Amino acid sequence: MNLQALGQFPAYRPRRLRQLPALRRMVSETQLSVAQLVLPLFVRAGNKVRRPINAMPGVFQLSPDELVREATRAHELGVPAVLLFGIPGTKDNRASGAYAANGIVQQAVRRLKKELPQLLVITDVCLCEYMTHGHCGIVQRDKHGARVLNDPTLKLLARAAASHVEAGADIVAPSDMMDGRVRAIRELFDKSGFTDTPILSYAAKFSSAFYGPFREAAESAPQFGDRRSYQMDPANADEALREVALDIQEGADMVMVKPALAYLDILHRVKTEFGYPTAAYSVSAEYSMVKAAAAKGWIDERAVTLESLLAMRRAGADILITYAATDVARWLREK
Numbered sequence: 001m002n003l004q005a006l007g008q009f010p011a012y013r014p015r016r017l018r019q020l021p022a023l024r025r026m027v028s029e030t031q032l033s034v035a036q037l038v039l040p041l042f043v044r045a046g047n048k049v050r051r052p053i054n055a056m057p058g059v060f061q062l063s064p065d066e067l068v069r070e071a072t073r074a075h076e077l078g079v080p081a082v083l084l085f086g087i088p089g090t091k092d093n094r095a096s097g098a099y100a101a102n103g104i105v106q107q108a109v110r111r112l113k114k115e116l117p118q119l120l121v122i123t124d125v126c127l128c129e130y131m132t133h134g135h136c137g138i139v140q141r142d143k144h145g146a147r148v149l150n151d152p153t154l155k156l157l158a159r160a161a162a163s164h165v166e167a168g169a170d171i172v173a174p175s176d177m178m179d180g181r182v183r184a185i186r187e188l189f190d191k192s193g194f195t196d197t198p199i200l201s202y203a204a205k206f207s208s209a210f211y212g213p214f215r216e217a218a219e220s221a222p223q224f225g226d227r228r229s230y231q232m233d234p235a236n237a238d239e240a241l242r243e244v245a246l247d248i249q250e251g252a253d254m255v256m257v258k259p260a261l262a263y264l265d266i267l268h269r270v271k272t273e274f275g276y277p278t279a280a281y282s283v284s285a286e287y288s289m290v291k292a293a294a295a296k297g298w299i300d301e302r303a304v305t306l307e308s309l310l311a312m313r314r315a316g317a318d319i320l321i322t323y324a325a326t327d328v329a330r331w332l333r334e335k
């Protein structure tokens with residue numbers, strides 16, 4: 001836009017476009033629609049289980065039957081997709097629950113696809129929930145301490161992703177941040193006849209304090225150290241573009257920026273640079289902060305949530321992953 005040219009139009013009065021509600025809507029540059037929403041859900045073994053997550057009011061660990069209920073409620077309001085996280089009964093140092101044919105996510109996917117065939121099922125692909133130590137990859141301990149081994153982890157991640165697709169998942173979303181995992185998954189998919197299954201890669205995933213409540217929800221907090229050796233430094237934006245470029249090169253069909261609200265600059269750069277379908281993950285603490293302030297009567301939950309999601313859209317997000325998806329779908333309907 002040529003701002004100098006504005007000087008040639010001294011009669012321009014932006015407020016003239018704001019006074020008639022129908023006109024205001026007509027010239028609105030950004031739309032928020034239920035078609036963009038993804039609801040993350042946590043599944044654990046059992047029946048009729050709804051375990052509340054302390055720091056995320058309204059979010060639960062659900063047994064598969066309750067998961068179907070929750071997904072149905074969202075889907076009936078128009079939410080097109082869910083993103084599944086699993087909490088396995090037991091953990092080990094090989095994350096075997098992540099790729100077990102009858103693992104908790106695999107069971108949940110089968111159940112969801114049977115009862116809600118139109119619902120898009122996206123699975124989070126990571127090992128941290130399934131590892132005793134809570135890291136996203138295989139850990140080697142030696143005299144220097146403990147290290148997460150990148151390359152040996154890739155095979156397990158690809159296996160986990162393929163097992164999700166075998167169970168019926170429509171899309172997989174690797175969130176581990178190991179280098180090369182998109183390629184490893186793509187290659188195994190192509191070999192296994194899953195050529196048409198899209199990969200939504202957590203491409204620019206920052207090592208963030210905003211994941212705090214999630215780790216309670218997914219029972220995936222690292223038992224030692226942190227994730228800074230594989231997740232991104234919040235100080236870096238150029239690096240985020242390199243991470244995204246790499247994932248696209250390796251075969252990602254859609255890319256994600258995470259967290260969302262504190263990283264709108266990254267979202268904007270990723271969208272303008274690559275023009276790829278881009279997802280914003282509004283993470284657990286973004287949700288918790290709004291819930292906590294709203295419970296105190298300090299903010300308007302609905303207005304703040306809708307404005308935040310609109311900001312993500314304005315920054316360039318096509319897909320909005322939010323724990324508030326069901327509420328948002330209802331609010332959009334009421335509007």
Ligand code: PBG
Binds near residue numbers: 176215283285
């Ligand atoms: C697994 C994973 C995490 C989140 C999504 N997938 C946690 C982490 O990386 O520590 C965070 C989601 C949220 O906070 O809502 N690696």
